[in-house]
Amino acid sequence: AQSSVTLYGKVDLGVGKAAGTKDKTVMDGSGSRVGLKGSEDLGGGMKALFGFEHRFNPDTGTQNGAAFWQGYSTVGIGGAFGTVNLGRQYTSAFSLAQNVFDPFGGDSEGRLRALSLTPSTRLTTDAATAAATGAAKIRTQDSIRYDGTFAGLKIAADIAEGTATTKRPYSLAAQYAVGPVMVAASYENPGAAKDNLTTAGVAYTFGPAKLAAAMSTGKDADGEKIRGYLLGATVNVGPAGQVLAGYAQLKEGTATPAKKASVGYRHNLSKRTQLYADFSRVNEPALSLNASTGRNTSEKNAYDFGVLHAF
Amino acid sequence: AQSSVTLYGKVDLGVGKAAGTKDKTVMDGSGSRVGLKGSEDLGGGMKALFGFEHRFNPDTGTQNGAAFWQGYSTVGIGGAFGTVNLGRQYTSAFSLAQNVFDPFGGDSEGRLRALSLTPSTRLTTDAATAAATGAAKIRTQDSIRYDGTFAGLKIAADIAEGTATTKRPYSLAAQYAVGPVMVAASYENPGAAKDNLTTAGVAYTFGPAKLAAAMSTGKDADGEKIRGYLLGATVNVGPAGQVLAGYAQLKEGTATPAKKASVGYRHNLSKRTQLYADFSRVNEPALSLNASTGRNTSEKNAYDFGVLHAF
Amino acid sequence: AQSSVTLYGKVDLGVGKAAGTKDKTVMDGSGSRVGLKGSEDLGGGMKALFGFEHRFNPDTGTQNGAAFWQGYSTVGIGGAFGTVNLGRQYTSAFSLAQNVFDPFGGDSEGRLRALSLTPSTRLTTDAATAAATGAAKIRTQDSIRYDGTFAGLKIAADIAEGTATTKRPYSLAAQYAVGPVMVAASYENPGAAKDNLTTAGVAYTFGPAKLAAAMSTGKDADGEKIRGYLLGATVNVGPAGQVLAGYAQLKEGTATPAKKASVGYRHNLSKRTQLYADFSRVNEPALSLNASTGRNTSEKNAYDFGVLHAF
Numbered sequence: 001a002q003s004s005v006t007l008y009g010k011v012d013l014g015v016g017k018a019a020g021t022k023d024k025t026v027m028d029g030s031g032s033r034v035g036l037k038g039s040e041d042l043g044g045g046m047k048a049l050f051g052f053e054h055r056f057n058p059d060t061g062t063q064n065g066a067a068f069w070q071g072y073s074t075v076g077i078g079g080a081f082g083t084v085n086l087g088r089q090y091t092s093a094f095s096l097a098q099n100v101f102d103p104f105g106g107d108s109e110g111r112l113r114a115l116s117l118t119p120s121t122r123l124t125t126d127a128a129t130a131a132a133t134g135a136a137k138i139r140t141q142d143s144i145r146y147d148g149t150f151a152g153l154k155i156a157a158d159i160a161e162g163t164a165t166t167k168r169p170y171s172l173a174a175q176y177a178v179g180p181v182m183v184a185a186s187y188e189n190p191g192a193a194k195d196n197l198t199t200a201g202v203a204y205t206f207g208p209a210k211l212a213a214a215m216s217t218g219k220d221a222d223g224e225k226i227r228g229y230l231l232g233a234t235v236n237v238g239p240a241g242q243v244l245a246g247y248a249q250l251k252e253g254t255a256t257p258a259k260k261a262s263v264g265y266r267h268n269l270s271k272r273t274q275l276y277a278d279f280s281r282v283n284e285p286a287l288s289l290n291a292s293t294g295r296n297t298s299e300k301n302a303y304d305f306g307v308l309h310a311f
Numbered sequence: 312a313q314s315s316v317t318l319y320g321k322v323d324l325g326v327g328k329a330a331g332t333k334d335k336t337v338m339d340g341s342g343s344r345v346g347l348k349g350s351e352d353l354g355g356g357m358k359a360l361f362g363f364e365h366r367f368n369p370d371t372g373t374q375n376g377a378a379f380w381q382g383y384s385t386v387g388i389g390g391a392f393g394t395v396n397l398g399r400q401y402t403s404a405f406s407l408a409q410n411v412f413d414p415f416g417g418d419s420e421g422r423l424r425a426l427s428l429t430p431s432t433r434l435t436t437d438a439a440t441a442a443a444t445g446a447a448k449i450r451t452q453d454s455i456r457y458d459g460t461f462a463g464l465k466i467a468a469d470i471a472e473g474t475a476t477t478k479r480p481y482s483l484a485a486q487y488a489v490g491p492v493m494v495a496a497s498y499e500n501p502g503a504a505k506d507n508l509t510t511a512g513v514a515y516t517f518g519p520a521k522l523a524a525a526m527s528t529g530k531d532a533d534g535e536k537i538r539g540y541l542l543g544a545t546v547n548v549g550p551a552g553q554v555l556a557g558y559a560q561l562k563e564g565t566a567t568p569a570k571k572a573s574v575g576y577r578h579n580l581s582k583r584t585q586l587y588a589d590f591s592r593v594n595e596p597a598l599s600l601n602a603s604t605g606r607n608t609s610e611k612n613a614y615d616f617g618v619l620h621a622f
Numbered sequence: 623a624q625s626s627v628t629l630y631g632k633v634d635l636g637v638g639k640a641a642g643t644k645d646k647t648v649m650d651g652s653g654s655r656v657g658l659k660g661s662e663d664l665g666g667g668m669k670a671l672f673g674f675e676h677r678f679n680p681d682t683g684t685q686n687g688a689a690f691w692q693g694y695s696t697v698g699i700g701g702a703f704g705t706v707n708l709g710r711q712y713t714s715a716f717s718l719a720q721n722v723f724d725p726f727g728g729d730s731e732g733r734l735r736a737l738s739l740t741p742s743t744r745l746t747t748d749a750a751t752a753a754a755t756g757a758a759k760i761r762t763q764d765s766i767r768y769d770g771t772f773a774g775l776k777i778a779a780d781i782a783e784g785t786a787t788t789k790r791p792y793s794l795a796a797q798y799a800v801g802p803v804m805v806a807a808s809y810e811n812p813g814a815a816k817d818n819l820t821t822a823g824v825a826y827t828f829g830p831a832k833l834a835a836a837m838s839t840g841k842d843a844d845g846e847k848i849r850g851y852l853l854g855a856t857v858n859v860g861p862a863g864q865v866l867a868g869y870a871q872l873k874e875g876t877a878t879p880a881k882k883a884s885v886g887y888r889h890n891l892s893k894r895t896q897l898y899a900d901f902s903r904v905n906e907p908a909l910s911l912n913a914s915t916g917r918n919t920s921e922k923n924a925y926d927f928g929v930l931h932a933f
Contacts (some may be wrong), residue, residue: 003583005622006319009658011672012695013708015766025783026708026764032695034658034674036320038344038622040583048584050322050370050620050670052345058674058697060763061689061710066374068379068690073343075322075369075620086324086337086618088372108379141371142337161336208633271671272625272662307708309697311627311660314894316933318629337828347631347656349933351894359895361633378683384654386633386680386931397635397648397929399683452682453648455637472647507785574752619832 003041009034011058014306016109019260020295024166028058029276029306032167037059038080049076049083071228072139082148088141093095093286094118096173098136100184101201101214103232103244103264109302110262110278112248115201116228117216119250134217135220136188140169152176166191180205184214191222201230208236212246224253242266244278257284274308314352320345322369324618325617327420330571331606332594337370340587340617341418342509350389360387360394383450393459399452403467404497404510405429407484411495412512412525413577414543414555420613421573421589428510428527431510445533446506447499451480463487464578477502490614495525502613503532512541519547523557552579555589568595588616625663631656633680636928638731641882641904642917648681651898652729657695661700671698671705681810694761704770710763713887714778715808715821716740718795720758722806722837723823725854725866725886731924732900733871738850739821739838741872757819759812762791773862774798787886788836802827806836814843823852830858834868845873864888866900878907 012030017023034055042048043093053071055064063071067088076085086284090099099106102113118136140160146158173186185200201214215229232246244264251257264278280302323341329332346364364382366375372373375381378399387396401410410417413424429447451471458467470481483498496511512525526540543557555575562568575589591613595606634652639645641922664670675693677686687694689710712721721728724735724828740758762782769778781792795808807822823836837851850884855869866886873879886900908916 003622005318007627007658011695011709012676013697017568026766036318036622038620040581040585040620042580046580048580048618048620050622052372053369054321056674056691056695058691058695060711061674061691061693061695063690068374069369069372071372073322073367073369075324075618077618086326087369089324096681144337260503269664269668269670270662273664307670307697307699309660309670310627311658311664311672314933316629340907347629347929347933351892351931353891353895357891359891359929359931361933363633363678363683364769379685380680382683384633384678384680384683386635388929397637398633451638455648541932 003038005035005036005038007034008071008311010308010310011146012308013058014160014276014304016278016304016306017299018109019301019302020297020299021278022296022299027304028057028064029109029119029278030308031064031071032056032058032107036070044079046077046079049078049085050074067141069176082146085145085147087143088139089143089145090101091137091140091143091156091169091188092173093171093188093197094136094138094145095310096154096156096199097184097186097214098138098188098216099201100175100182101203101212101230101232102248103210103212103234103246104278105264108264108276108278108306109280110244110246110264111303112230112232112260112262114248115250115258115260115282116230117175117214119197119216119226119228119252123275126135135167135172135190135197135226136216137190137219152178162191173219188218191223194223195221197226199294210234220252225251227251238266242268257275258285272310275306276308277303277305279303315348316347316349318345318347319622320561321619321621323617323619324369325587326613327589327615327617328613329420329607330591330613331595331610333607333610335573338615338617339368339370339418340420340589340615341377341381341619342375343367346382355390357388360389360396361385378452379533393457396458398454399450400454400469401450402448402451402454402480402482402499403456403458403484404421404482404499404508405447407450407465407467407486408495408497408512408525409449409499409527411486411493412523412541412543413559413574414521414557415522415589419553419575419587419589419617420591420615421445422573423541423543423559423571423573425556426561426569426571426593428512428525430508430527430537430539430561430563446501446508446529446537447527448482448501463489463501470505471604473502474495489610499529501532505530505534506532508537521545531563536562538562545560551579553579569596570594583621586617587619588614590614626661627658627661628727629656629658630933632930632932634928634930635680636657636862636898636926638733638926638928639901641902641924642877642906642919642921645916646919647664648857649928650686651679651731651900652727652930653686653693654678654680657693665685666701668699668701671700671707672696677785687798689763696840704768707767709765710761712761712768713759713764713765713791713793713810714759714767714769714780714795715793715810715819716758718776718778719806719821719823719836720760720810720838722797722804723825723834723852723854724870725834725856725868726884726900730898730928731884731887731902731926732868734852734868734882734884735852735880737872737880737904738852739836741819741838741874756814757817757848758810758838758911759791759793760900769847774800784813785920789831801896810840812843816841816845817843819848827868832856842874849873862890862921880907881905894932896930897928898930899925901925 032287040048050071055070074085074087103111106113143160144157169191171188175184197218199216203212212232228250262280339568349358363384366381385396385398416419417424454471456469480502482499486495508529511526514523523543539561573591659673674695677692698705700816726737728730765782767780784801791813793810805826819840821838825834834854884902
């Protein structure tokens with residue numbers, strides 16, 4: 001049977017400043033990684049699939065995340081029916097709906113997703129922390145996930161193991177594109193006592209521009225209402241450039257909402273190498289949901305300038 | 312000089328239930344791994360050899376074992392005289408005798424080896440734990456190992472470093488195949504105060520079937536007698552199937568023996584992708600050697616169903 | 623754009639004895655590693671660069687160092703102006719001056735560099751520990767480094783992030799070769815209160831021999847004077863052999879200097895496989911800078927015999 005194994009990865013580093021601190025640092029803008037993935041044609045339209053992906057911090061050389069294969073680690077079978085994958089993997093809600101509207105893709109100091117569509121129970125600009133504690137899990141472990149496409153409608157569902165104190169987390173998602181319009185929606189139950197998250201959005205492409213609007217609404221683990229929304233625009237500028245802009249807002253319970261506005265520029269030196277620059281302004285009042293220890297709320301500006309190389 | 316470097320691995324995941332618990336989980340049946348190995352022709356019949364192998368849990372994405380290169384990490388020289396390897400590696404006893412009779416190869420919920428030929432001082436169905444604490448070490452670190460083949464007789468010997476409280480562990484092993492019969496035997500001294508393990512077995516192949524019988528006998532670190540035995544059968548069924556069956560028993564000191572019977576089926580979708588299913592029944596009376604904290608001895612059934620992909 | 627990605631590495635193991643202990647052990651002589659590196663031609667003389675390198679101990683299979691990618695992890699841009707790399711990387715002082723004079727290259731029991739040109743505040747024969755605590759950092763994280771070559775003169779400069787208690791570490795270095803003569807010099811400020819290190823040296827090649835003389839002088843973190851020097855010789859013997867010899871001395875404050883003399887032999891079985899043997903004598907009086915806990919100062923001899931395979 002024909003088969004392929006691919007070694008792939010990305011290294012991303014720049015200099016910049018995060019909101020909430022005065023420190024200017026060398027920083028990884030988009031989750032540097034290295035992974036192996038492959039597929040094997042089993043005949044009769046069937047195929048075997050596998051992959052596992054390490055995440056790391058190239059500024060220090062250290063592992064990123066609690067698991068060495070933090071990105072994902074799966075094995076699965078595909079066919080005309082769709083694909084079934086087992087292992088550590090993204091939730092369906094994340095892949096099909098929560099992660100498809102942020103112009104910044106959840107990356108760089110411009111990222112808007114964590115402050116709108118994939119909120120944590122406490123506001124944070126760090127997507128990794130949001131994944132660990134928030135109302136959106138992003139990834140689950142010991143998970144079974146199904147993906148299928150029917151007449152252009154992509155659907156997916158996943159369920160994972162619970163713990164001694166939580167139920168089995170699961171999510172459902174769908175995405176549909178027709179002409180210039182793409183719509184997506186998802187429902188996620190992260191498994192804690194009261195939390196759940198419903199996400200819906202629409203993107204519209206015309207000429208060199210793409211506009212996106214989406215929202216997430218639900219409850220955190222304590223039953224407090226969460227509501228986040230995102231507006232985004234992506235405009236191709238010339239053959240190699242892209243201007244990104246967007247606004248995100250997140251409100252939890254009765255706290256003052258946190259707000260973030262971002263602009264960014266991407267310049268492709270090649271298909272594999274990109275320069276990027278971003279500027280964001282984050283407004284988190286003292287009574288906002290974000291009361292992270294040691295965070296300097298008067299430091300509202302964030303920016304970065306970096307280089308990204310994929311292989 | 313001609314040389315080769317190979318990137319290889321395996322990802323294995325299924326759903327199942329272990330004995331001693333009611334929990335049904337996603338589980339790795341056979342030690343998922345990724346490694347590099349290579350050899351270089353040095354001329355004159357000599358060659359240089361190296362390899363190192365990472366083990367991981369794809370259900371969670373985490374490292375499996377205390378060492379990142381848990382599988383092995385060696386460099387060595389080979390020639391007409393045989394091969395000498397240095398590093399972290401399997402014991403000779405494990406490679407040539409302890410690991411060649413279990414129809415399940417020590418893998419999946421059907422595995423019989425850990426409850427018979429490679430016992431720990433406390434019964435466990437987990438081969439990794441057995442390796443760490445048992446009368447059979449499986450792997451040693453800071454080890455020197457010799458392998459040679461003379462007129463079809465394979466022999467091997469290894470010795471490793473001791474610690475402040477243990478002597479140098481060593482093992483000796485031999486394996487011989489003539490026509491349909493294979494016999495193997497080993498002696499292992501794990502290095503603690505009183506422990507040692509002698510293993511011997513025979514396998515007989517006729518038509519599509521292979522039968523195996525083997526036993527291990529010795530003493531644990533406290534000087535209590537250990538006796539384990541294994542009976543196994545492997546039958547090829549059609550061009551792609553294999554039925555596995557076996558029985559294992561392990562007795563330590565005066566405790567009631569622990570017993571395990573397993574059946575399994577392997578179906579090769581290709582040379583590299585396999586579906587598997589297993590059912591086991593484990594009988595561990597309250598006064599048996601297995602008094603693991605929290606183990607539910609009334610949960611005697613174990614089973615799994617999974618997919619394995621090698622690359 | 624043309625591009626390349628290379629998977630490379632080295633596994634090194636031998637048997638030997640370190641100074642300061644009676645224990646004979648299996649040991650890694652030269653920093654076993656595996657890494658990925660690549661470059662992409664961006665056109666117009668520009669290129670993108672990346673790499674990351676894991677270090678491990680093949681005698682035990684464990685990670686070597688606190689960071690998984692302990693060797694380095696960088697991404698950068700190169701062009702006619704030189705190269706700029708960001709990430710975890712060697713200091714300029716180390717690459718161009720501190721590491722180019724030791725005939726043993728800082729490797730094996732013969733290594734001289736750590737006891738002369740890259741001293742720690744306490745004497746140690748372990749280069750890794752020296753890197754962590756010494757007046758020479760060897761590597762820094764969150765670093766920006768520039769390298770350029772102008773009419774044969776190589777120059778480099780790097781600066782990294784400080785911590786709450788230290789300033790930004792930086793270093794400057796230059797190296798120049800003309801005919802048989804190579805000279806190199808560097809200045810390093812490791813960032814602690816009072817430490818700094820200036821290194822200078824010269825190497826001369828005639829026929830099969832290369833002679834080197836170099837010194838480092840500066841202050842440790844407490845402001846005590848450090849002075850180390852190194853004399854080295856490398857002589858090619860036949861088509862595949864090399865004899866190494868050298869002497870190193872290190873004095874800190876008013877303590878008695880520590881001294882080390884080494885001889886070694888390298889035999890290349892191929893371009894990628896080498897056998898090595900070394901003998902050293904280390905003299906560290908009780909009042910010397912080396913007062914490491916548990917070190918047996920009467921054990922002055924060190925030796926090793928091993929095999930190294932690169933891929």
